Amino acid sequence: MRRWNGWGDERTEVHLPDAGAAFLAARLGPGQPLADASLAEVLAQVPPSRLPEHPLITRDAETRVRHARGQSLPDWLAMRSGAFGVFPDAVGLPETPAQIRALLDWARQQDAVVIPYGGGTSVAGHINPAASPRPVLTLSLARMNQLLDLDEESRIATFGPGANGPQVEAQLRARGYTLGHFPQSWELSTLGGWVASRSSGQQSLRYGRIEQLFAGGTLETFAGSLQLPTFPASAAGPDLRELVLGSEGRFGVISEVRVRVSPLAEQERFYAVFLPDWPRALAGVRALAQARIPLSMLRLSNTIETETQLALAGHPRQIALLERYLALRGAGAGKCLLTFGVTGERRQNALSLRQTRRLLKRFGAVFTGTLLGRKWAEGRFRFPYLRHGLWSAGYAVDTLETATDWGNVDALAQAVEDSLRHGLADQGERVHVFTHLSHVYGQGSSLYTTYLFRPGPDYATALARWRVLKHAASQAIARHSGTISHQHGVGRDHAPYLEHEKGPLGLAALRSLARHFDPDQRLAPGVLLED
Amino acid sequence: MRRWNGWGDERTEVHLPDAGAAFLAARLGPGQPLADASLAEVLAQVPPSRLPEHPLITRDAETRVRHARGQSLPDWLAMRSGAFGVFPDAVGLPETPAQIRALLDWARQQDAVVIPYGGGTSVAGHINPAASPRPVLTLSLARMNQLLDLDEESRIATFGPGANGPQVEAQLRARGYTLGHFPQSWELSTLGGWVASRSSGQQSLRYGRIEQLFAGGTLETFAGSLQLPTFPASAAGPDLRELVLGSEGRFGVISEVRVRVSPLAEQERFYAVFLPDWPRALAGVRALAQARIPLSMLRLSNTIETETQLALAGHPRQIALLERYLALRGAGAGKCLLTFGVTGERRQNALSLRQTRRLLKRFGAVFTGTLLGRKWAEGRFRFPYLRHGLWSAGYAVDTLETATDWGNVDALAQAVEDSLRHGLADQGERVHVFTHLSHVYGQGSSLYTTYLFRPGPDYATALARWRVLKHAASQAIARHSGTISHQHGVGRDHAPYLEHEKGPLGLAALRSLARHFDPDQRLAPGVLLED
Structure with missing residues (x-):
């Protein structure tokens, strides 16, 4: 059964290994478990x-x-x-x-x-x-979870909006297709939710973000139904799909979703590579993202995330052996883990792999084969369960994400990490912060930052600490030209920072649309737009 | 100097060859030249x-x-x-x-x-x-045509909105970059116009439509300036760029455009292939479009367009030789010309070419090498000049375009062609109609239809004939689930058909945006929205 007060199915438990607990205790002090209601x-x-x-x-x-x-x-x-x-x-x-x-x-x-x-x-x-x-x-929308139609010629599937990740994929796989949309929340999140919040999946490099997958559908509004027909492309004025994408329930309720699907790929492989330090890792990943090599995913952990992941993996002896090997090959203390994938036709995958290895060699990459890549793929939806293990050990964990152009990636990453790392300094508390690039584009990259801190003696303190940290990081994002969200949406928590990027005129345009579709302001008030 | 009453530079003249004139006379009757003012x-x-x-x-x-x-x-x-x-x-x-x-x-x-x-x-x-x-x-905006900034790390170029195709490319090429946006109107049309009307270029398969190239910029409106910051991607609510794209001057004047640019490719080649008939050609091109082979362009002429192009090329003896060869290889009377391109890194291009040839062989393709592909590339912007040659010979020519999902491409193409072909039957006039697929997607394709007819004895008759034909084709598009424009926009001519695809609620949303940005309805009245 699904947990009423946490993530996922009750039968799945992910514990913090002893080595991980020691790693965190050394950085944050001993954990502070709080009692649950x-x-x-x-x-x-x-x-x-x-x-x-x-x-x-x-x-x-x-x-x-x-x-x-x-x-x-x-x-x-x-x-x-x-x-x-x-x-x-x-x-x-x-x-x-x-x-x-x-x-x-x-x-x-x-x-x-x-x-x-x-x-x-x-x-x-x-x-x-x-x-x-x-x-x-x-x-x-949970009961509206069926595949209603599959047009194999046009590769368009029609679903109820409440189909979650496993329901979407199981119904498509039975027909030989995939949507290819795998956000970390995939086990529970739904197609309609992905559209409403502009979600991005781990393999968006191949399949596209939900913006590219969403072909049309229906929005039920207080002013009537908005039907979005499917076209491969159109120059007939502004694209109304783009108003539904990111509407977060403010304009209406998505009642049907048509998505672009793909036949299951002939082959899929994930590989792990270590880069010697962050500057070379960043330059290498940018070169890769801009080289138009058809990879299906790229994920680059910074030095602290790499170190943390290896510590939390819980196999200290094997990790020590790996680290000795990597150090001999030039990837020592500052090393950064890059995971990448190829998905598709075998000969194309082989060429993409060769080109990727050749390109990354220029940046000092040490290639380790498919073992760590497989581990990543197996554990790709497990991170949200780890929050339980961390919480039991007395640590709170949160994540946030943004995106910016390549010229600004490093400065923004530093600013966000610094705002969090020193955010509780006046309380004498440390914060453990690390970042990865989860989605790369020719123009720039997303930044996904994780931060861990001690909740303090009670829940009120924990919430107050989170507020301080969240506000500091959100301000850093706004000041350093990041978007307030790359994949999680605005909701209530990001709404105060939205005007910074939309501008007063842009925000007023969205407000006028909300009034157009929902004259009494009955839908999800306070979400996306503060008023 | 630019023509005041036609296309392009006065020094460029494209005449209709004799064989072409005979071809048209046989199909439409003798030409009816009208005197110019x-x-x-x-x-x-x-x-x-x-x-x-x-x-x-x-x-x-x-x-x-x-x-x-x-x-x-x-x-x-x-x-x-x-x-x-x-x-x-x-x-x-x-x-x-x-x-x-x-x-x-x-x-x-x-x-x-x-x-x-x-x-x-x-x-x-x-x-x-x-x-x-x-x-x-x-x-x-003609005087605002400069490259204002080039961020080579993020590959973002900032231009004035009035830069036309040659101005965009010349300024980028001097720095080793290209925008890669080549609509047929490229010699004269501008970056701001491409954004305002959702333009698509001949190599959008590689570079993307203008929607994918437009990263941000500024719109000057009667309610203030709308600044669109550049992000590689964002989940921060509806994407306001998508309101500017296709706004056709109704919301404001685009004053600055930031676009995603690419380094000049290592290699570019165009190839021509003949498919034996339309059903196999359509199936082959759909398979190619859905195979994710990184081609840079695909253009498939139907049988009548293939025949017309060969007749209008003006080299009857060489064409006859070519046709004899093709017929021997199985591509006879019903043959369809497919032009495709590869642009990029040499090894990738070689693999893409091999995979394309292998795939098309299943559909009976006869490969002819790069000569006809080179001819296409050399003449890619010449078609609008041919209107002068046709006009002098006494024929009017117009084109229209739409797009639809693959499952509907053939039916829509037939419906549009039939509506035109028989559109002047009650006047005893024939119309010569042909079509190509100019932009293909996994989900479907654009359809670009050209029609030639005799103007009649005077200009009033010519205009009346055009109105009949345009209305018939636009109705056929709307009735058969096409979009009223894939790449030319709505303007005044398509505005009456827009509600069919946007719906009354969607159209009302656009109207409310127009009032938001332009309370006195001062900008381009009647364009995009009839009122």
Whole structure:
């Protein structure tokens, strides 16, 4: 069963190995475990629903608890402490676009706020109800998870918006296809959520971001249905798909999604390479990203992330052997781990691999074959489970991400890391910070930064520390020309920083669109746009 | 000097060869040349300007004539007959974004309409002033044509919006780079115009459409400046670039354009292949487009276009030899010409070529080497000049384009061709129609249809015939799920058909944006949106 207060299935547990615990204790001090609230304690807090009965909703308390929070660190602290604050008054469970429209009509009659809900994996506060005089109806799309049509000639699949990663891939694989969209949240997050929040998958280098995969579909709004027909390309005015992408529930509820799919690839391989230091690693990865070699993924860890990953892997003896070998070959203390993949036709993959090795040699790369690459692929969705292991050991962990042009990548990475590393200095606390490039483009790269810190003696301290760190990093991103999100979206947590990049006029344009589609401002208020 | 009443430089003349004239006479009847008006006759019609003097504008009559019309067939008929109808009252010639803002302020003071003007190559009525009680200021960006910055690390070039194709490429090539955007109008059309109308170049398979090349920039609107920062990717809400792309001057004037550029390729080759018939040609090209082989262009002519191209090439003896060879190899009367290109690194090009040949062999392809491919590359911008040769011979020519998913390509192509072919039947006139696929995608393809007909005894008949044909083809596109434009934009000519694909709610959203950025509806009225 899915955890009510954490990530994923209860049967999957990822513990922090002893070597990892020692590594963190040396950097942050001993862990500070905090006690968890029980589900019974939380259920006791759930107030009576302010909405009447309706055949398409449930007012059951546990369902309301399970749809009250996402997966951000503040959500985690709320769930662990039991201090949820606000719960939705009911959860709608439509099975068809017509039922979505019926629930929107009903919500208007009830003067309710509506929060569209996919997999509940938001890390930016997208699905949290705020205290409001209006009752809150959370609209779960979970029952709309079917592959409805597959046009093999045009390679377009039509899905319900609530299909999560495994549901999407299982239904496509049975027909010999893949969507190829694998965000780290893949096990739980949904197609509609990916579209609404402009998600990016680990192999977007081959398959494209969700912007490239989303071919059309339907948005149910309070002003009517917006049908987006599928065209391979069009010059017929502004592309309305691009208004739905990133709309985060503010304009409407996505009721059908058409995506571009690919036949399963003939071959897929992942490789690991070590670069001797960050400057050469960065230059090498930029050269690779700009060389148009058809790789399917690239991920470059900086020196501290490389060191941390090796420490947390939990096989100290094998790691020591590996490090001795790498040092002999020139990749010593400053080394950076680069993982890359090829996916596709065998001869093309062989050429891409040869070209990649040749190019990276110029930057001092030490090639280690496919073992570490395979490890990466096997563990690609496990990181969110590790939060449990870290939490039990007494450490809080959060991640944030941005993107910028190559000329600015290093400066932005430094600024974000510094803002976090020294963010709790006045409290005498250290923060362990590391970064990887997760998505590279010809023009620049995303930056994905992880930070660990001690929660302090109680939940209030933990939340206050997070607020300080999140604000410091968000300001660093805005000041150093990063985008406030490369793949997680805006939600509530990033909304205060959005004007910096959209400008007042751009933000006003988005507000005018929100009023156009949702005149009463009933949909996901406070998300994307603060007002 | 640039022609005032036709395409391109006066020194370039492309005549219709005798074999071509005979070919058309056999299909359409003898040509019907019409007499042209002289520039002096047109200048005599230009009324006094309704705008006062201003240091950044000119009210000179010839300049006003030269900025009154684009390159659609109705524009051509207006210019040739001298029946321009409406002229702009003045042409503004700003040299900086600040001067654009100054002219917008001044236009508001004068209660004038403003028409942004790039290269004047619109084939959809984008830049034509309509009769209006408000004076019309056409804003030419021609003086803002410089490369302002080149960030070689991030591969971003910043240009003034008025740089035309040769100006863009010459300034980039001097630094070892290319934009790689080559629409057929490249000699005259401009970067700002490409962005405003969602242009696509002949090698978009490699370099991307202008949507992929446009990284950011600035739009000057009546509500203020909209700055679009450059990010390699972002999940921070809807992408405002996508509102500027395709805005066709309705939201503002593009004052600066940042584009993603590429180093000049190591090698480029174009090849020609003949497929035995249309069904196999279509299936082969779809397989190629979906195989992810990194080609740089693909263009597939249908049987009639292949036949017409060979007839109009003007070397009957060599063509006969070629056709005999092709027939022996299995590509006889129904044959279709496929041109494709590889651009990039030598080893990759060699692999791509091998894979393309292997794939196409399954569809009965006859490979002819690089001669015809070179001919295509040499003549790639000459087609618009041929209109002069055809006109002198007494034939009118127009083109239109759409795009659709693969499952619908053949049906749409047939519907569009049939609507044109029989469009003048009740007048006893034949129409010669042919089509090629100019831009292919995994999901589908563009369709580019050319049609030739006799203008009739006078200009009024010619224009009436065009209206019948254009309406018939546009209705066929809308009814058969095509987009009303793949690369030319909406302008005035396609605006009546836009609601069919955007829907009433989508169109209303665009209207609300137009009011947001331009409260007095002063910019390019009637373009993109009819009201």
